[in-house]
Amino acid sequence: MDKDGNSLTGAPTRDGAIELSGAEMVIRALKDQGVKHIFGYPGGAVLPIYDALFAVEGITHVLCRHEQGATHAAEGYARSTGKPGVVLVTSGPGATNAVTGLTDALMDSIPIVVLTGQVATHLIGNDAFQECDTVGITRPCTKHNWLVKDVNDLSRVIHEAFQIATTGRPGPVVVDIPKDVQFKKGAYVMPDSVRHRTYKPKIEPDLKAIVKAIDLMANAKKPLFYTGGGIINSGPEASRLLRELVKLTGFPITSTLMGLGAYPASEPEWLGMLGMHGSYEANHAMHDCDVLICLGARFDDRVTGAVDKFSPNSKKIHLDIDASQINKNVRVDLPIVADAAHALKEMLHFWKTQRRKVDAPALKEWWREIERWREKKSLAFKNSATIIKPQHAIDRLYALTRGKDVYITTEVGQHQMWAAQRFKFEEPNRWMTSGGLGTMGYGLPAAVGVQMAHPDSLVIDIAGEASVQMTMQEMSTAVQYELPIKIFILNNLYMGMVRQWQQLLHGGRYSHSYSEALPDFVKLADAFGCVGLRADKPDELDDKIREMIAVKRPVLFDCRVDPKENCYPMIPSGAAHNEMILSDADDGSPTEEGKVLV
Amino acid sequence: MQQKSPAIERHTIAVLVDNEAGVLARVIGLFSGRGYNIESLTVAEVDHAAHTSRVTIVTSGTPQVIEQIEAQLGRLVAVHRVHNWTTSAPGIEREMALVKVAGSGEKRVEAMRIGEIFRAHVVDTTHTSFIFEITGAPSKIDNFVELMRPLGLVDVSRTGVAAIARGTEAM
Numbered sequence: 186m187d188k189d190g191n192s193l194t195g196a197p198t199r200d201g202a203i204e205l206s207g208a209e210m211v212i213r214a215l216k217d218q219g220v221k222h223i224f225g226y227p228g229g230a231v232l233p234i235y236d237a238l239f240a241v242e243g244i245t246h247v248l249c250r251h252e253q254g255a256t257h258a259a260e261g262y263a264r265s266t267g268k269p270g271v272v273l274v275t276s277g278p279g280a281t282n283a284v285t286g287l288t289d290a291l292m293d294s295i296p297i298v299v300l301t302g303q304v305a306t307h308l309i310g311n312d313a314f315q316e317c318d319t320v321g322i323t324r325p326c327t328k329h330n331w332l333v334k335d336v337n338d339l340s341r342v343i344h345e346a347f348q349i350a351t352t353g354r355p356g357p358v359v360v361d362i363p364k365d366v367q368f369k370k371g372a373y374v375m376p377d378s379v380r381h382r383t384y385k386p387k388i389e390p391d392l393k394a395i396v397k398a399i400d401l402m403a404n405a406k407k408p409l410f411y412t413g414g415g416i417i418n419s420g421p422e423a424s425r426l427l428r429e430l431v432k433l434t435g436f437p438i439t440s441t442l443m444g445l446g447a448y449p450a451s452e453p454e455w456l457g458m459l460g461m462h463g464s465y466e467a468n469h470a471m472h473d474c475d476v477l478i479c480l481g482a483r484f485d486d487r488v489t490g491a492v493d494k495f496s497p498n499s500k501k502i503h504l505d506i507d508a509s510q511i512n513k514n515v516r517v518d519l520p521i522v523a524d525a526a527h528a529l530k531e532m533l534h535f536w537k538t539q540r541r542k543v544d545a546p547a548l549k550e551w552w553r554e555i556e557r558w559r560e561k562k563s564l565a566f567k568n569s570a571t572i573i574k575p576q577h578a579i580d581r582l583y584a585l586t587r588g589k590d591v592y593i594t595t596e597v598g599q600h601q602m603w604a605a606q607r608f609k610f611e612e613p614n615r616w617m618t619s620g621g622l623g624t625m626g627y628g629l630p631a632a633v634g635v636q637m638a639h640p641d642s643l644v645i646d647i648a649g650e651a652s653v654q655m656t657m658q659e660m661s662t663a664v665q666y667e668l669p670i671k672i673f674i675l676n677n678l679y680m681g682m683v684r685q686w687q688q689l690l691h692g693g694r695y696s697h698s699y700s701e702a703l704p705d706f707v708k709l710a711d712a713f714g715c716v717g718l719r720a721d722k723p724d725e726l727d728d729k730i731r732e733m734i735a736v737k738r739p740v741l742f743d744c745r746v747d748p749k750e751n752c753y754p755m756i757p758s759g760a761a762h763n764e765m766i767l768s769d770a771d772d773g774s775p776t777e778e779g780k781v782l783v
Numbered sequence: 784m785q786q787k788s789p790a791i792e793r794h795t796i797a798v799l800v801d802n803e804a805g806v807l808a809r810v811i812g813l814f815s816g817r818g819y820n821i822e823s824l825t826v827a828e829v830d831h832a833a834h835t836s837r838v839t840i841v842t843s844g845t846p847q848v849i850e851q852i853e854a855q856l857g858r859l860v861a862v863h864r865v866h867n868w869t870t871s872a873p874g875i876e877r878e879m880a881l882v883k884v885a886g887s888g889e890k891r892v893e894a895m896r897i898g899e900i901f902r903a904h905v906v907d908t909t910h911t912s913f914i915f916e917i918t919g920a921p922s923k924i925d926n927f928v929e930l931m932r933p934l935g936l937v938d939v940s941r942t943g944v945a946a947i948a949r950g951t952e953a954m
Contacts, residue, residue, distance in 0.1 A: 513854075
């Protein structure tokens, strides 16, 4: 137990339970759940918990500069470790500021446990100072939430919260704790005594469905694996099994934004990311395949494009741990509701024991077709000797960080898509990005969380100058905790993706997408007490990147790139996968129907 | 693939939930948040010892939407079971309504006569009004209310649908 001799061990009550105050229970429960780091911000309604935290050893509290930053840091921590991220914030604005991070975690299935203070129970509903209806506000943006009115429920609820956040399809949870409950004494229960009445996620696959799936795979002429964040969330074993299955079959594989790293980008079966800014070969393979094996992805609109033209000739197998994803956007032929690793294990087992063989001649022909699409080199761009092209900047960042222990986070926009296209991930849990919600400002605090979990690794936020200003204050957090995160800003002066859409869809009327005033990021770095670097010309880029990597302090890197560059290839809104545009020269005029899609 | 013009169907769905604070808000919030319809909603605790409540929802949508509604309900942490009475073996659906009719003379007599045909009970009367209590399938109540309209219909209160399986099986 505690080395510091504080009261978290408590006195046994008559029935053998441990008696603690609510605030002590919170800390004790976190310890019993194996929590080592908390991202938080104190305030009136959580003062008793902060008091209990004061002398505790074994838990590091990271003081963020905004509650949104705390939630994204917890997300980065969770995604890079596979462990839940924990957030502690106060009532009212503390809770409402956490809403963006909660929604982000819900959309991307990231396990975070957010503890919020609440006004005392007798004040709830009175419009008290810093009161808000936290459970009401967070109900639609959490997997589950609780308001704990009785201290005797508190430890059970926190243990349940961890269980629900981390099992099944992971997601964010909120435990709202009124201040008087934090002071009251009650009985503490241990995690292993908690059994939830209704919550039982389905983990094991239906074996008949598995056999049908390998039947379809063995008879496929043009098969394709389409994998997503579910493989990452299932854990490293799922990635390992996926690699084995891909090698065993020799099928091509593509992945969503969230699934990058589950299959190594250097392997020949890898077609690159698919979707709106996916590779030509991945999207064409998706359109033309005859058996689509979707593993832990959810047929998101960024992936499918126009749903009625999506992969029209394929039999679709859909593995997901969440039954509500089946037939949500696209009707599938063979649903499998299970955890990815469990299902992959069974697929491999039956494939091997039933001595299944692929249709080798057909597969060879299919690969020949894919090679023809590959020859388009859809990620190629025209480099420049006078101005830094953003694609070139990412290529150099990738080249100069090879062989290093690298984690990448991003903000949202063009830079995010370029990073997804060009940075080649070999391992899962190395890529932290806001996929579902598309939260500008995610990457910097996420990098804080990642670096906290991996103090000796190279953690880089590939950022845009617009996004990064949304949570810029978290640089102070990085400085305070000596987290040497690298904020690599592709500074094109515009909200690049907004500008690109305005060019392609709104007649080049660049309405409010240009930042007339920007901070001097080098001076700003100085003000924060970290290191500022700037690269203006292609010939200085490599040296500056090397300098950034060598510095063992947080860095703001202002990389001045071509403000007019667009992100290609692209499926215009409302178009099919085989109607991609590859450059500004292609006619990407959208249909009226396409214009209304985001 | 997507159906071109899928028909809108009406379904009755029962949900067994833990009767904990905010559980009804979770169910209703799911419908409003995802743009589903609620045509009627009935909820009450059905097992006081186990603190479970049964929510019966009449909703409408395409078959794909109905399938999503069932799956999304099943995903809520506080939900024990979800059952669709429209797609499974036929159950019994009943609704109760209180119907107030005001009038005198021939209309009053006619209202009374129709009430008898529908086996409605009169639970309150004055010289110029009746309150009928009527139980039946929602369509029967619809018919009754329509017949009362020209006879001095003043007010209607309906409970929404309760549903249960025929035979020996529980939901």
